[in-house]
Amino acid sequence: MNIPTNIEMGDDGLILEFDKTRAYLYPYKYLRLQCPCANCVEEMTGRKILNVNSIPEDIFIVDHLEIGNYAYQFLWSNADPCSTSGIYTFEMLELLALNDRAVKKIL
Numbered sequence: 001m002n003i004p005t006n007i008e009m010g011d012d013g014l015i016l017e018f019d020k021t022r023a024y025l026y027p028y029k030y031l032r033l034q035c036p037c038a039n040c041v042e043e044m045t046g047r048k049i050l051n052v053n054s055i056p057e058d059i060f061i062v063d064h065l066e067i068g069n070y071a072y073q074f075l076w077s078n079a080d081p082c083s084t085s086g087i088y089t090f091e092m093l094e095l096l097a098l099n100d101r102a103v104k105k106i107l
């Protein structure tokens, strides 16, 4: 697993750099929709239960917290409960970058 070497809040999304050589842009709303917490994903089945329409188009990240050197928690602009329940592991973020076209490689 790679630990991000830099994190930045860009105009259009979160920018994460890995290995000081690769950087990816995660659009904010997209990233919010990936929240893996129990409010968003049913624990037993993995089914998404988040109401996508409840997320503002212009949502962004106000601040972030690093958790135990393995994950980030994001403070969302709309006082979203997932600001305290959503844990985005570095592993998950890198997998999204490598596998989901919604994440743009910018470096």
Ligand SMILES: [Zn+2]
Pocket (backbone or CB within 6 Å): 035, 036, 037, 038, 039, 040, 041, 082, 085, 086
């Ligand atoms: Zn959530």
